[in-house]
Amino acid sequence: MAILVLGGAGYIGSHAVKKLLDSGEKVVVVDNLSTGFRQAVDSRAAFYECDIADDTRMDRVFEENEIEAVLHFAAFSLVGESMEAPLKYFQNNTGTMLTLLEKLNQYGVRHLVFSSTAAVYGEPETVPIHEETQKRPTSPYGESKLMMERIISWVSRTTDLSFVSLRYFNVAGASKDASIGESHQPETHLIPIVLEYASGKRDALYVFGNDYDTADGTCIRDYIHVEDLIDAHILALKYLMDGGASDIFNLGYNRGYSILDIIRTAEAVTGREIDFEYRERRPGDPSVLVANADKAMDTLGWQPQHDNIEEIITDAWQWHQKNPDGWVTHEGTD
Numbered sequence: 001m002a003i004l005v006l007g008g009a010g011y012i013g014s015h016a017v018k019k020l021l022d023s024g025e026k027v028v029v030v031d032n033l034s035t036g037f038r039q040a041v042d043s044r045a046a047f048y049e050c051d052i053a054d055d056t057r058m059d060r061v062f063e064e065n066e067i068e069a070v071l072h073f074a075a076f077s078l079v080g081e082s083m084e085a086p087l088k089y090f091q092n093n094t095g096t097m098l099t100l101l102e103k104l105n106q107y108g109v110r111h112l113v114f115s116s117t118a119a120v121y122g123e124p125e126t127v128p129i130h131e132e133t134q135k136r137p138t139s140p141y142g143e144s145k146l147m148m149e150r151i152i153s154w155v156s157r158t159t160d161l162s163f164v165s166l167r168y169f170n171v172a173g174a175s176k177d178a179s180i181g182e183s184h185q186p187e188t189h190l191i192p193i194v195l196e197y198a199s200g201k202r203d204a205l206y207v208f209g210n211d212y213d214t215a216d217g218t219c220i221r222d223y224i225h226v227e228d229l230i231d232a233h234i235l236a237l238k239y240l241m242d243g244g245a246s247d248i249f250n251l252g253y254n255r256g257y258s259i260l261d262i263i264r265t266a267e268a269v270t271g272r273e274i275d276f277e278y279r280e281r282r283p284g285d286p287s288v289l290v291a292n293a294d295k296a297m298d299t300l301g302w303q304p305q306h307d308n309i310e311e312i313i314t315d316a317w318q319w320h321q322k323n324p325d326g327w328v329t330h331e332g333t334d
Protein backbone atom coordinates (compact mmCIF):
# COMPACT_ATOMS: atom_id res chain seq x y z
CA MET A 1 0.00 0.00 0.00
CA ALA A 2 1.25 3.50 -0.79
CA ILE A 3 0.51 7.07 0.22
CA LEU A 4 -0.26 9.33 -2.75
CA VAL A 5 1.13 12.87 -2.32
CA LEU A 6 -0.46 15.37 -4.68
CA GLY A 7 1.79 18.41 -5.09
CA GLY A 8 4.79 16.52 -3.71
CA ALA A 9 7.24 18.58 -5.79
CA GLY A 10 6.22 21.77 -3.99
CA TYR A 11 7.62 23.35 -0.87
CA ILE A 12 5.46 21.68 1.76
CA GLY A 13 4.67 18.52 -0.21
CA SER A 14 8.36 17.70 -0.69
CA HIS A 15 8.87 17.81 3.08
CA ALA A 16 5.95 15.43 3.55
CA VAL A 17 7.37 13.04 0.95
CA LYS A 18 10.74 12.94 2.72
CA LYS A 19 9.26 12.39 6.17
CA LEU A 20 6.89 9.66 4.98
CA LEU A 21 9.74 7.83 3.26
CA ASP A 22 11.95 8.21 6.33
CA SER A 23 9.21 6.60 8.41
CA GLY A 24 9.09 3.61 6.07
CA GLU A 25 6.05 4.44 3.94
CA LYS A 26 5.84 3.77 0.22
CA VAL A 27 5.20 7.12 -1.51
CA VAL A 28 3.79 8.03 -4.92
CA VAL A 29 3.97 11.68 -6.03
CA VAL A 30 1.76 13.42 -8.59
CA ASP A 31 2.73 16.95 -9.58
CA ASN A 32 2.36 18.95 -12.81
CA LEU A 33 5.46 21.04 -11.90
CA SER A 34 3.50 24.27 -12.42
CA THR A 35 5.10 25.77 -9.30
CA GLY A 36 7.07 22.77 -8.02
CA PHE A 37 10.42 21.26 -8.96
CA ARG A 38 11.28 17.71 -9.97
CA GLN A 39 14.54 17.95 -7.99
CA ALA A 40 12.60 18.58 -4.78
CA VAL A 41 11.10 15.08 -4.93
CA ASP A 42 13.04 12.49 -2.96
CA SER A 43 14.43 9.90 -5.40
CA ARG A 44 12.94 7.05 -3.30
CA ALA A 45 9.40 8.14 -4.30
CA ALA A 46 7.62 7.12 -7.51
CA PHE A 47 6.97 10.27 -9.54
CA TYR A 48 4.26 11.05 -12.09
CA GLU A 49 4.39 14.38 -13.89
CA CYS A 50 0.66 14.79 -14.18
CA ASP A 51 -2.13 17.30 -13.62
CA ILE A 52 -4.82 16.20 -11.18
CA ALA A 53 -7.40 17.15 -13.77
CA ASP A 54 -5.88 14.72 -16.31
CA ASP A 55 -8.36 11.89 -16.11
CA THR A 56 -6.42 9.33 -18.15
CA ARG A 57 -3.08 9.84 -16.44
CA MET A 58 -4.66 9.86 -13.00
CA ASP A 59 -6.28 6.51 -13.86
CA ARG A 60 -2.78 5.21 -14.58
CA VAL A 61 -1.55 6.40 -11.19
CA PHE A 62 -4.34 4.55 -9.38
CA GLU A 63 -4.09 1.45 -11.60
CA GLU A 64 -0.31 1.12 -11.19
CA ASN A 65 -0.27 1.68 -7.42
CA GLU A 66 -2.28 0.47 -4.49
CA ILE A 67 -3.17 3.78 -2.85
CA GLU A 68 -4.26 3.69 0.77
CA ALA A 69 -4.52 7.41 1.48
CA VAL A 70 -4.00 10.76 -0.21
CA LEU A 71 -2.28 13.91 1.01
CA HIS A 72 -3.52 16.78 -1.18
CA PHE A 73 -1.06 19.70 -1.30
CA ALA A 74 -1.52 20.54 -4.99
CA ALA A 75 -2.94 24.04 -5.46
CA PHE A 76 -2.22 27.60 -6.37
CA SER A 77 -1.74 29.42 -3.08
CA LEU A 78 -0.88 33.08 -3.42
CA VAL A 79 -3.27 35.57 -1.85
CA GLY A 80 -2.07 38.51 -4.00
CA GLU A 81 -2.11 36.62 -7.30
CA SER A 82 -5.62 35.33 -6.62
CA MET A 83 -6.91 38.91 -6.41
CA GLU A 84 -5.70 39.43 -9.99
CA ALA A 85 -6.65 36.03 -11.42
CA PRO A 86 -9.56 34.60 -9.42
CA LEU A 87 -10.64 32.08 -12.04
CA LYS A 88 -7.16 30.57 -12.16
CA TYR A 89 -7.71 29.73 -8.48
CA PHE A 90 -11.26 28.45 -8.72
CA GLN A 91 -10.29 26.36 -11.75
CA ASN A 92 -7.08 24.78 -10.45
CA ASN A 93 -8.06 24.45 -6.81
CA THR A 94 -11.81 24.00 -6.56
CA GLY A 95 -12.38 22.65 -10.08
CA THR A 96 -9.82 19.85 -9.85
CA MET A 97 -11.21 18.78 -6.49
CA LEU A 98 -14.26 17.35 -8.29
CA THR A 99 -12.14 15.14 -10.55
CA LEU A 100 -10.05 14.04 -7.61
CA LEU A 101 -13.01 13.07 -5.45
CA GLU A 102 -14.47 11.07 -8.32
CA LYS A 103 -11.17 9.20 -8.64
CA LEU A 104 -11.00 8.47 -4.91
CA ASN A 105 -14.50 7.06 -5.07
CA GLN A 106 -13.78 5.06 -8.24
CA TYR A 107 -10.64 3.47 -6.77
CA GLY A 108 -12.00 2.99 -3.25
CA VAL A 109 -9.52 5.32 -1.50
CA ARG A 110 -11.00 6.09 1.90
CA HIS A 111 -8.63 8.59 3.53
CA LEU A 112 -7.81 12.15 2.50
CA VAL A 113 -5.69 14.75 4.28
CA PHE A 114 -6.33 18.15 2.74
CA SER A 115 -4.15 21.29 2.84
CA SER A 116 -6.46 24.10 3.86
CA THR A 117 -5.46 27.53 5.06
CA ALA A 118 -5.94 30.34 7.54
CA ALA A 119 -7.04 32.34 4.50
CA VAL A 120 -10.51 30.74 4.86
CA TYR A 121 -11.15 32.98 7.88
CA GLY A 122 -10.50 36.35 6.23
CA GLU A 123 -10.35 39.22 8.72
CA PRO A 124 -11.22 37.59 12.06
CA GLU A 125 -13.21 39.50 14.69
CA THR A 126 -11.21 37.91 17.49
CA VAL A 127 -7.81 36.23 17.70
CA PRO A 128 -6.54 33.64 18.24
CA ILE A 129 -8.71 31.97 15.64
CA HIS A 130 -10.34 28.64 16.46
CA GLU A 131 -11.95 26.31 13.96
CA GLU A 132 -15.46 27.66 14.56
CA THR A 133 -14.46 31.31 14.03
CA GLN A 134 -16.51 32.86 11.23
CA LYS A 135 -15.18 32.20 7.76
CA ARG A 136 -15.31 35.19 5.46
CA PRO A 137 -12.38 34.89 3.04
CA THR A 138 -10.89 38.17 1.80
CA SER A 139 -9.35 36.58 -1.31
CA PRO A 140 -10.40 34.18 -4.09
CA TYR A 141 -7.61 31.89 -2.85
CA GLY A 142 -9.20 31.61 0.61
CA GLU A 143 -12.64 31.19 -0.93
CA SER A 144 -11.39 28.47 -3.32
CA LYS A 145 -10.07 26.49 -0.34
CA LEU A 146 -13.22 26.98 1.74
CA MET A 147 -15.27 25.68 -1.19
CA MET A 148 -12.96 22.66 -1.46
CA GLU A 149 -13.42 21.92 2.24
CA ARG A 150 -17.18 22.09 1.87
CA ILE A 151 -17.19 19.85 -1.20
CA ILE A 152 -15.04 17.24 0.57
CA SER A 153 -17.29 17.44 3.59
CA TRP A 154 -20.45 16.75 1.58
CA VAL A 155 -18.81 13.89 -0.30
CA SER A 156 -17.56 12.36 2.94
CA ARG A 157 -21.07 12.44 4.35
CA THR A 158 -22.43 10.50 1.40
CA THR A 159 -19.58 8.00 0.79
CA ASP A 160 -17.12 6.12 2.98
CA LEU A 161 -14.42 8.75 2.47
CA SER A 162 -13.03 10.17 5.72
CA PHE A 163 -10.97 13.33 5.68
CA VAL A 164 -8.90 15.65 7.80
CA SER A 165 -8.60 19.25 6.68
CA LEU A 166 -5.59 21.07 8.11
CA ARG A 167 -5.82 24.85 8.10
CA TYR A 168 -2.21 25.95 8.08
CA PHE A 169 -1.16 29.39 9.17
CA ASN A 170 2.11 30.71 7.64
CA VAL A 171 4.45 27.86 6.87
CA ALA A 172 8.18 28.62 6.94
CA GLY A 173 11.59 27.09 7.61
CA ALA A 174 13.26 24.11 5.96
CA SER A 175 14.22 20.54 6.77
CA LYS A 176 16.69 20.37 9.65
CA ASP A 177 19.45 18.98 7.40
CA ALA A 178 18.82 21.80 4.86
CA SER A 179 18.45 19.20 2.10
CA ILE A 180 15.06 20.60 1.06
CA GLY A 181 13.46 23.97 1.67
CA GLU A 182 11.25 26.70 0.27
CA SER A 183 11.72 27.52 -3.40
CA HIS A 184 9.24 29.44 -5.51
CA GLN A 185 9.75 31.16 -8.83
CA PRO A 186 9.11 34.01 -8.43
CA GLU A 187 9.25 34.09 -4.61
CA THR A 188 6.45 36.07 -2.96
CA HIS A 189 6.61 34.87 0.67
CA LEU A 190 7.93 37.20 3.33
CA ILE A 191 10.65 35.13 5.06
CA PRO A 192 12.45 33.89 1.91
CA ILE A 193 12.25 37.39 0.43
CA VAL A 194 13.77 38.94 3.56
CA LEU A 195 16.57 36.34 3.45
CA GLU A 196 17.18 36.94 -0.28
CA TYR A 197 17.58 40.61 0.55
CA ALA A 198 19.95 39.80 3.44
CA SER A 199 22.11 37.67 1.14
CA GLY A 200 22.31 40.42 -1.49
CA LYS A 201 20.12 38.62 -4.04
CA ARG A 202 17.53 41.42 -3.95
CA ASP A 203 18.04 45.15 -4.23
CA ALA A 204 14.93 46.15 -2.34
CA LEU A 205 12.59 44.87 0.33
CA TYR A 206 9.05 46.22 0.50
CA VAL A 207 6.72 46.07 3.48
CA PHE A 208 3.13 46.08 2.23
CA GLY A 209 1.18 48.46 4.47
CA ASN A 210 2.06 50.20 7.74
CA ASP A 211 -1.42 51.43 8.59
CA TYR A 212 -2.98 48.20 9.88
CA ASP A 213 -4.58 48.15 13.31
CA THR A 214 -1.59 46.42 14.90
CA ALA A 215 1.11 47.61 17.35
CA ASP A 216 3.59 48.62 14.63
CA GLY A 217 1.05 49.00 11.81
CA THR A 218 2.25 45.94 9.83
CA CYS A 219 0.47 42.60 9.33
CA ILE A 220 0.78 39.89 11.94
CA ARG A 221 1.11 36.21 11.04
CA ASP A 222 1.57 32.96 12.96
CA TYR A 223 4.67 31.35 11.39
CA ILE A 224 4.85 27.57 11.78
CA HIS A 225 7.89 25.39 11.11
CA VAL A 226 7.38 23.09 8.13
CA GLU A 227 8.70 20.13 10.17
CA ASP A 228 6.00 20.57 12.83
CA LEU A 229 3.40 20.98 10.10
CA ILE A 230 4.38 17.67 8.48
CA ASP A 231 4.32 15.88 11.84
CA ALA A 232 0.67 16.90 12.11
CA HIS A 233 0.01 15.33 8.68
CA ILE A 234 1.53 12.02 9.77
CA LEU A 235 -0.64 12.11 12.89
CA ALA A 236 -3.70 12.97 10.80
CA LEU A 237 -3.07 9.97 8.54
CA LYS A 238 -2.76 7.70 11.56
CA TYR A 239 -5.92 9.21 13.06
CA LEU A 240 -7.90 8.45 9.89
CA MET A 241 -6.46 4.95 9.50
CA ASP A 242 -7.39 4.23 13.12
CA GLY A 243 -11.00 5.12 12.28
CA GLY A 244 -11.05 8.76 13.40
CA ALA A 245 -14.05 10.82 12.26
CA SER A 246 -13.68 13.47 9.56
CA ASP A 247 -12.63 16.77 11.09
CA ILE A 248 -10.90 20.13 10.63
CA PHE A 249 -7.87 21.42 12.57
CA ASN A 250 -5.90 24.66 12.72
CA LEU A 251 -2.11 24.38 12.65
CA GLY A 252 -0.19 27.27 14.17
CA TYR A 253 1.49 28.24 17.42
CA ASN A 254 -1.00 30.63 19.05
CA ARG A 255 1.31 33.61 18.67
CA GLY A 256 1.95 36.14 15.94
CA TYR A 257 4.82 38.24 14.61
CA SER A 258 4.58 41.46 12.67
CA ILE A 259 6.51 41.99 9.46
CA LEU A 260 8.91 44.26 11.37
CA ASP A 261 9.43 41.51 13.99
CA ILE A 262 10.42 39.14 11.19
CA ILE A 263 12.86 41.64 9.70
CA ARG A 264 14.48 42.27 13.09
CA THR A 265 14.77 38.54 13.82
CA ALA A 266 16.27 37.97 10.37
CA GLU A 267 18.84 40.68 11.09
CA ALA A 268 19.82 38.86 14.29
CA VAL A 269 19.97 35.45 12.58
CA THR A 270 21.93 36.58 9.53
CA GLY A 271 24.04 39.25 11.24
CA ARG A 272 23.25 41.60 8.35
CA GLU A 273 21.46 44.93 8.29
CA ILE A 274 18.12 44.73 6.49
CA ASP A 275 16.61 47.94 5.10
CA PHE A 276 13.10 48.17 3.74
CA GLU A 277 10.62 50.59 2.20
CA TYR A 278 6.92 50.83 2.91
CA ARG A 279 4.52 50.25 0.04
CA GLU A 280 0.71 50.16 -0.29
CA ARG A 281 -1.20 47.34 1.37
CA ARG A 282 -1.31 44.16 -0.75
CA PRO A 283 -4.94 43.51 -1.78
CA GLY A 284 -6.56 40.55 -0.04
CA ASP A 285 -4.32 40.58 3.06
CA PRO A 286 -6.03 40.22 6.46
CA SER A 287 -4.29 42.22 9.21
CA VAL A 288 -3.86 39.50 11.86
CA LEU A 289 -3.88 35.70 11.54
CA VAL A 290 -3.02 33.78 14.70
CA ALA A 291 -4.13 30.20 15.38
CA ASN A 292 -5.65 28.49 18.32
CA ALA A 293 -4.47 24.94 17.56
CA ASP A 294 -5.58 23.28 20.81
CA LYS A 295 -7.86 20.94 18.91
CA ALA A 296 -4.98 19.46 16.86
CA MET A 297 -3.02 18.96 20.07
CA ASP A 298 -5.94 17.40 21.96
CA THR A 299 -7.36 15.20 19.19
CA LEU A 300 -4.35 14.32 17.04
CA GLY A 301 -1.80 14.45 19.86
CA TRP A 302 0.22 17.04 17.94
CA GLN A 303 3.14 18.43 19.95
CA PRO A 304 5.08 21.16 18.16
CA GLN A 305 8.86 20.87 18.57
CA HIS A 306 10.06 24.01 16.78
CA ASP A 307 7.89 26.84 18.08
CA ASN A 308 10.68 29.37 17.93
CA ILE A 309 10.87 32.14 15.32
CA GLU A 310 14.69 32.34 15.50
CA GLU A 311 14.89 28.61 14.80
CA ILE A 312 12.44 28.87 11.88
CA ILE A 313 14.39 31.71 10.28
CA THR A 314 17.75 30.02 11.02
CA ASP A 315 16.63 26.84 9.24
CA ALA A 316 15.32 28.87 6.28
CA TRP A 317 18.63 30.77 6.20
CA GLN A 318 20.68 27.57 6.20
CA TRP A 319 18.72 26.22 3.25
CA HIS A 320 19.01 29.57 1.45
CA GLN A 321 22.75 29.78 1.95
CA LYS A 322 23.21 26.25 0.67
CA ASN A 323 20.86 26.83 -2.29
CA PRO A 324 20.79 30.58 -3.05
CA ASP A 325 18.76 30.00 -6.23
CA GLY A 326 16.48 27.42 -4.65
CA TRP A 327 15.82 24.48 -6.96
CA VAL A 328 16.14 26.53 -10.12
CA THR A 329 19.78 25.78 -10.85
CA HIS A 330 20.09 22.84 -8.52
CA GLU A 331 21.52 19.70 -10.09
CA GLY A 332 18.94 17.47 -8.52
CA THR A 333 18.84 14.33 -6.51
CA ASP A 334 18.57 11.70 -9.22
Ligand SMILES: NC(=O)c1ccc[n+]([C@@H]2O[C@H](COP(=O)([O-])OP(=O)(O)OC[C@H]3O[C@@H](n4cnc5c(N)ncnc54)[C@H](O)[C@@H]3O)[C@@H](O)[C@H]2O)c1
Binds near residue numbers: 010012
Ligand atom coordinates in the same frame (compact mmCIF):
# COMPACT_ATOMS: atom_id res chain seq x y z
N1 LIG B 1 2.95 28.00 2.17
C1 LIG B 1 2.07 28.31 3.13
O1 LIG B 1 2.34 29.10 4.04
C2 LIG B 1 0.69 27.68 3.11
C3 LIG B 1 -0.22 28.06 4.12
C4 LIG B 1 -1.50 27.52 4.10
C5 LIG B 1 -1.84 26.55 3.16
N2 LIG B 1 -0.93 26.20 2.22
C6 LIG B 1 -1.34 25.16 1.25
O2 LIG B 1 -0.34 24.14 1.24
C7 LIG B 1 -0.24 23.56 -0.07
C8 LIG B 1 1.20 23.56 -0.51
O3 LIG B 1 1.70 24.90 -0.52
P1 LIG B 1 3.21 25.21 -0.96
O4 LIG B 1 3.60 26.47 -0.28
O5 LIG B 1 4.02 23.99 -0.81
O6 LIG B 1 2.99 25.53 -2.51
P2 LIG B 1 3.84 25.08 -3.77
O7 LIG B 1 3.39 25.95 -4.89
O8 LIG B 1 5.29 25.05 -3.44
O9 LIG B 1 3.35 23.58 -4.01
C9 LIG B 1 2.19 23.23 -4.71
C10 LIG B 1 2.53 22.07 -5.63
O10 LIG B 1 1.35 21.65 -6.30
C11 LIG B 1 1.62 21.47 -7.69
N3 LIG B 1 0.33 21.66 -8.40
C12 LIG B 1 -0.44 22.79 -8.41
N4 LIG B 1 -1.55 22.57 -9.15
C13 LIG B 1 -1.49 21.28 -9.59
C14 LIG B 1 -2.33 20.46 -10.39
N5 LIG B 1 -3.49 20.92 -10.91
N6 LIG B 1 -1.96 19.18 -10.65
C15 LIG B 1 -0.78 18.71 -10.15
N7 LIG B 1 0.06 19.43 -9.40
C16 LIG B 1 -0.28 20.71 -9.11
C17 LIG B 1 2.69 22.50 -8.01
O11 LIG B 1 3.46 22.23 -9.15
C18 LIG B 1 3.53 22.47 -6.72
O12 LIG B 1 4.56 21.51 -6.79
C19 LIG B 1 -1.19 24.38 -0.95
O13 LIG B 1 -2.38 23.67 -1.08
C20 LIG B 1 -1.41 25.66 -0.16
O14 LIG B 1 -2.67 26.23 -0.44
C21 LIG B 1 0.31 26.74 2.16
Ligand SMILES: O=c1ccn([C@@H]2O[C@H](COP(=O)(O)OP(=O)(O)O[C@H]3O[C@H](CO)[C@@H](O)[C@H](O)[C@H]3O)[C@@H](O)[C@H]2O)c(=O)[nH]1
Binds near residue numbers: 079
Ligand atom coordinates in the same frame (compact mmCIF):
# COMPACT_ATOMS: atom_id res chain seq x y z
O1 LIG C 1 7.78 41.17 0.00
C1 LIG C 1 6.86 41.03 0.83
C2 LIG C 1 6.12 39.80 0.96
C3 LIG C 1 5.10 39.75 1.89
N1 LIG C 1 4.81 40.80 2.67
C4 LIG C 1 3.72 40.72 3.68
O2 LIG C 1 4.05 39.71 4.60
C5 LIG C 1 2.86 39.08 5.09
C6 LIG C 1 2.97 37.59 4.84
O3 LIG C 1 2.92 37.38 3.43
P1 LIG C 1 3.22 35.98 2.71
O4 LIG C 1 4.52 35.43 3.20
O5 LIG C 1 3.04 36.20 1.24
O6 LIG C 1 2.09 35.03 3.31
P2 LIG C 1 0.49 35.19 3.32
O7 LIG C 1 0.01 36.11 2.28
O8 LIG C 1 0.10 35.48 4.73
O9 LIG C 1 0.01 33.75 2.87
C7 LIG C 1 0.64 32.54 3.30
O10 LIG C 1 -0.01 32.10 4.45
C8 LIG C 1 -1.39 31.81 4.26
C9 LIG C 1 -1.96 31.35 5.58
O11 LIG C 1 -1.95 32.40 6.51
C10 LIG C 1 -1.48 30.72 3.18
O12 LIG C 1 -2.79 30.35 2.96
C11 LIG C 1 -0.85 31.14 1.88
O13 LIG C 1 -0.89 30.08 0.94
C12 LIG C 1 0.57 31.52 2.15
O14 LIG C 1 1.15 32.05 0.95
C13 LIG C 1 1.70 39.73 4.33
O15 LIG C 1 1.20 40.76 5.13
C14 LIG C 1 2.37 40.34 3.10
O16 LIG C 1 1.71 41.47 2.57
C15 LIG C 1 5.53 42.01 2.58
O17 LIG C 1 5.27 42.99 3.28
N2 LIG C 1 6.55 42.07 1.66
